[in-house]
Amino acid sequence: MRPTVHDIASEAGVSLATVDRVLNGRPGVRRQTIAKVEEAIKRLGYVRDVAAANLAKRRIYPLAFIVPGGPNSFMRNLEAEIRAAEARSLIDRTSIRIERVTPFDPSALEQTLSTVDPETVCGVALVATDTPGVRAAVERLIAAGVGVVTLVSDLPGSQRTHFSGIDNIAAGRTAGRLIGRFCSDHGGKVLVVAGSMTLSDHMHRAQGFAEVLESEFGHLKIVGPKETNDDAARVEQEVEHALAGDKDIVAIYNLGAGNRGLIEALGKHRGRRLSVVGHELTAHSRQALGDGLFDAIINQDCGHEVRSAIRVLKARADGVDPLTAQERIRIDVFLKDNLP
Amino acid sequence: MRPTVHDIASEAGVSLATVDRVLNGRPGVRRQTIAKVEEAIKRLGYVRDVAAANLAKRRIYPLAFIVPGGPNSFMRNLEAEIRAAEARSLIDRTSIRIERVTPFDPSALEQTLSTVDPETVCGVALVATDTPGVRAAVERLIAAGVGVVTLVSDLPGSQRTHFSGIDNIAAGRTAGRLIGRFCSDHGGKVLVVAGSMTLSDHMHRAQGFAEVLESEFGHLKIVGPKETNDDAARVEQEVEHALAGDKDIVAIYNLGAGNRGLIEALGKHRGRRLSVVGHELTAHSRQALGDGLFDAIINQDCGHEVRSAIRVLKARADGVDPLTAQERIRIDVFLKDNLP
C-alpha cells in the first residue's frame, strides 16, 4: 500500500500536524524535526497524492493564454485548440482565459501581459514576440510566482518556465535537406519566402535553411528571403513575380504563413517542375499537399503544444517535474501519405 | 462553482442516496426517478469528479503489458518506456505488470493472454500477432469486460478497445515517396528488405511502398522484399549480396528491424550513391542517419504509444471517452536535422 501522511507521522514519531507543516512549508517546526520528517518521507517513499490534495484545497488552476489575433490560419487553429482545452477545464480543474492581441504589435502584448494579476492567475502561456518590453513583463510575472510558457515562439535566455514549440533552426535545416534531396540532380535557384525577419522563428528557419543549402547542396542558390508580413496577397505577388522573372527557380520554401497566396501562384504554373515546402498543416496546405502543389509540409502540432503548456503550468503550480519526453514538440514532416 | 452530487440531489428533489444509486447504476430506483435525476444532471452540467471518486473507491488500475522478448531494439525501447510508466504508477494509480513472450510465436502469446485474470486486471496492452487463436483470446477478454489495446501491431476488425500504433500502409507509402523523390532524376532498382511477410505490419508497409512506386515512380523497380526474420546478420547478408550482384540498385528500403546488419553492409559501400530509408529510431539507426548512411527514418514514438495505451485503458475503465487527437500516433519522418 502506498504510504500516507499518517504513515510518515508514525514513522517519524511526530504528529500529523507536524508532518503537514513540513509538507506544506508552514513555519513553526525545528530544523531537526523537519529533517526527521523528511527522512521518514524518503524512507517510506511517500509521494503526495495530488488528487486528494487538490480536492482538499479546492484547487483550480487559473490560466491565461495570450495569442495573436488576425486571419493567420495557424493562430486560429491554435486558438481552437485552446478552446478545446477550455471545454475540458471542468475535468482537469483548469480555468482558462483567452486573450487575443493585435498581431505584429509588441506593445499590445506588453500591455496585455501587464494586466495579468499574479494573485488570481497561476500560469500564463503566450506567443512571444522577442522585445525588451515583453521580456521585462515576463520576468516580472516569473518574479511574482506565475508560471510562464512561451508558445510557438520563444524568448531564449529568459526565465520563462518552458518553451512549448519547435527548434526553428532545425526546422529550417529539415526543409533545406528535403529540398536539397528533392533537387539532388539538377541545380538552380530556391525562392525563400518569409513573413518577417524580425520574428525570431522566421529568422531561425531562414538561417537553418541557408546553413544546409550552403554546406551540403551547393548546386542550389537562395533567392530571398522575400518578406511578406505573412500576408497571402503579398506572398502570391512575390512568388508570381519571381516565377515569371526567373526561369532558374526550381524550388520554393515558404517559411512563414500565407500559404494561400503561394497556392494561388503555384496554380498558375502547374506545368512547371518545382519542389515546394511550406510550414504548418492547415486546411489549405493540406489540400495543396494532396493536389501535389506542395511536396512537404513542416508542422508543429498546436494541439500538442496547448496540452503540453497546460500540463507544464499545472506541474509547476504543484511543484512537480513535468515529463520531459512527453513535452517535447516534434518537428513533423508531412508528405502526401502520412497526413494525420 | 462546479455542481456536486448534492446539487443534483436538490435540483432533482431526491436524496443523495438516490443520486448515488443512479450515478453508479445500482438497483432500486424507479424509471421516472432515474429520468428526473438524469435530467438534473444534464441541466446543471454535472461531471463526476473522477479524482474524488477514485479516492473514495481506492481505485487502482491494474494493467498488463505483453511484449515480445528477443534482441529487437525497438521492442526493448518499448519495454523501457513501459518501465518508465511503471515508475510513475504510484502517481497515476496504475499497477503495471510486464509479460515478455517469445517473439514470432503466436501460441506463446495466446498462452499468456489466457492467463490474464479478468477479475484482477482491468486492461491489457499487447503487441498482437494476427492469428485466430490470438483473436479469440482477445475477444474473450473483451467479453469479460477487460480493455484491450493493441500496441504497434493491430488486429483489424476485432473488438479491441483501441489500436495504439501507426497506419503501416501509409508508412510504406511515405517511404516510397521519399525514395521516389530522392531518386527523382535517375532510374534504377530499389531493394526492399523485410522481417517477415507474415507480420501484418511488414506486409502493409511493403504494400504501401509498392503502391506508390508503381503508380508514381515508374522509373524505380522493386527488388524483393527479401525476408530476414529481423535478424541483423541475415539483413547484412541479403544487402551485401544484392549490392554486390546488382549495380542498378539505387535505393534500399528496410521496412523491418535489423538495421544493424544494414548499416554493416552499407559501411562497405560508402562510395556508392544510395538512398536508404529505414524504420524506428534506435541508437543505431540514429547514428546511421547522422553519418549519412541513412537518408530518412520512419518512426513511431513508442513512448507516446505506451502512455496513450495507458490513458485509453484508464478512460475505458472510468467509462470516459479518451481524447482522440491526443491518442493518434504520428508517422514520424526523421532526417538528420529534425531528430528529437
Added chain:
DNA sequence: AGATTTCTGATTTACGTACCTCAAAAACTG
C-alpha cells in the same frame, strides 16, 4: 528560577464521491 517564546500534539472540519445500514414511505400484491 520563572517568564517568554517557540514548537509540537491532538482534534476537528472539509473537499466530492462511494458505499453501507436502517427506517420509512410508496407502490404494488392478493
Added chain:
DNA sequence: CAGTTTTTGAGGTACGTAAATCAGAAATCT
C-alpha cells in the same frame, strides 16, 4: 384492506490531504 415488495430518505464512515484551533511541552531568554 392488510400484507408484501419496491423504492426512497437520512445518516454515517471512509478515502488522503489541507487547514485551522488550542492546549501543552520544550526550548530559550532574563
